[in-house]
Amino acid sequence: MHLRINWVGLAGGVTTIVVVAVSLFYPWWQLRVGDGLVTANVSPLNTSFSVLGTSFTMPLVWAMNIASILTFLVSGITMIIYSLLPAKSYSKTLLGFAYKKPLYTLLVFVILLFASTLLVQTLLHFSVPLEGSTNSALPIPLIQGTTVSALISTGFQLPFWLAIVAAGLCIAARIYHKRVAAVQEQEVTLVVATPIAPLATEASAE
Amino acid sequence: MNKVRLILTVITIVINAVPVAGVLLMYQNNLLGLVVPPEINTIVNDVVVPEEQLGGFPGNVTFVDSHYDTTSRTAMLTFEVTNPLQFDMTVDSMSADVRCDEHDFPLGHATINDPVAISAGETAEIDVAGTWTQDALHHFLTAHAGAKNVDVELTEISVTVNGVSIQTGEIIKIPDFPVM
Numbered sequence: 001m002h003l004r005i006n007w008v009g010l011a012g013g014v015t016t017i018v019v020v021a022v023s024l025f026y027p028w029w030q031l032r033v034g035d036g037l038v039t040a041n042v043s044p045l046n047t048s049f050s051v052l053g054t055s056f057t058m059p060l061v062w063a064m065n066i067a068s069i070l071t072f073l074v075s076g077i078t079m080i081i082y083s084l085l086p087a088k089s090y091s092k093t094l095l096g097f098a099y100k101k102p103l104y105t106l107l108v109f110v111i112l113l114f115a116s117t118l119l120v121q122t123l124l125h126f127s128v129p130l131e132g133s134t135n136s137a138l139p140i141p142l143i144q145g146t147t148v149s150a151l152i153s154t155g156f157q158l159p160f161w162l163a164i165v166a167a168g169l170c171i172a173a174r175i176y177h178k179r180v181a182a183v184q185e186q187e188v189t190l191v192v193a194t195p196i197a198p199l200a201t202e203a204s205a206e
Numbered sequence: 207m208n209k210v211r212l213i214l215t216v217i218t219i220v221i222n223a224v225p226v227a228g229v230l231l232m233y234q235n236n237l238l239g240l241v242v243p244p245e246i247n248t249i250v251n252d253v254v255v256p257e258e259q260l261g262g263f264p265g266n267v268t269f270v271d272s273h274y275d276t277t278s279r280t281a282m283l284t285f286e287v288t289n290p291l292q293f294d295m296t297v298d299s300m301s302a303d304v305r306c307d308e309h310d311f312p313l314g315h316a317t318i319n320d321p322v323a324i325s326a327g328e329t330a331e332i333d334v335a336g337t338w339t340q341d342a343l344h345h346f347l348t349a350h351a352g353a354k355n356v357d358v359e360l361t362e363i364s365v366t367v368n369g370v371s372i373q374t375g376e377i378i379k380i381p382d383f384p385v386m
Contacts, residue, residue, distance in 0.1 A: 034368045054248060059240050060241055093210045145374060146372060147373050148372050
């Protein structure tokens with residue numbers, strides 16, 4: 001019996017780990033106000049803010065980012081182990097664990113991002129696009145009769161698109177598993193059937 | 207297979223619970239610190255200047271000097287602008303309408319030609335160029351006959367700093383402005 005590999009799963013697992021590596025340096029979504037006055041680098045794996053040149057992150061968000069990094073890493077590694085050993089009895093359990101994580105993280109990220117921009121728009125009355133640029137009046141209580149407006153630029157970055165690819169590959173690996181499992185069942189049937197043939201030949205010779 | 211499932215469940219719980227529990231323990235005496243890091247206090251205390259310290263919008267703008275070129279009908283105003291923030295800023299553009307203070311008569315429009323960079327806490331000079339309209343010259347001849355200087359005011363001031371536009375209804379009064 002030759003080694004069967006779920007190549008789609010292997011690609012998914014490797015891409016998931018690449019997403020972690022890239023996300024440490026680039027955000028999934030970035031918001032810029034003015035010329036570097038305010039920057040928000042948002043990502044489930046690495047979120048940071050910069051206001052007037054001072055960078056910071058929130059400890060609770062940082063802890064959640066660490067949890068997401070570990071989740072992505074474990075998911076990627078599990079997917080790779082499954083992909084190399086798709087015929088083992090526990091392989092479906094590994095696959096079931098690994099393939100959902102990138103998809104769920106992606107969905108939660110998009111939903112929270114959309115909800116946040118909507119909340120800002122409703123509460124603070126200035127628009128933040130999910131992708132693109134807009135000139136918005138900022139709700140800064142400065143001096144009476146003074147209005148402050150700034151160019152707000154937002155956009156999804158490379159790791160976000162890479163995460164979509166990783167999630168897609170992981171789902172494809174789940175679908176492809178059926179084919180791998182079907183081939184495996186055929187091979188098991190052949191292995192069980194093979195010893196019967198020589199016995200039948202021997203009997204007829206006698 | 208159940209053992210594998212159990213191991214994966216334990217891993218999931220550990221990788222999600224440990225980081226969050228860790229920061230909760232670290233910040234157990236300061237739960238607000240979980241969402242408000244010390245850097246935010248630094249920004250509030252050091253970067254954002256109190257309004258009293260700002261002294262209103264024109265508080266950081268001091269009129270220094272002015273001169274008038276009769277051939278080009280251009281007045282050059284020099285202002286000293288102080289950056290009260292702990293952050294380098296660039297004044298990309300500035301424009302204002304110039305009006306006669308006494309008669310509220312529109313005299314022209316003033317703008318800056320080039321962006322001006324002002325380092326944190328530093329003061330820089332900004333040259334604002336304004337050209338009198340033909341009506342303004344007629345106004346000087348009729349309403350301020352013989353006067354060399356007129357009190358003017360800058361209105362509808364618009365300043366763009368680091369990509370942020372500030373439009374104010376505040377008025378900057380400039381006494382004894384040379385008009386001839």
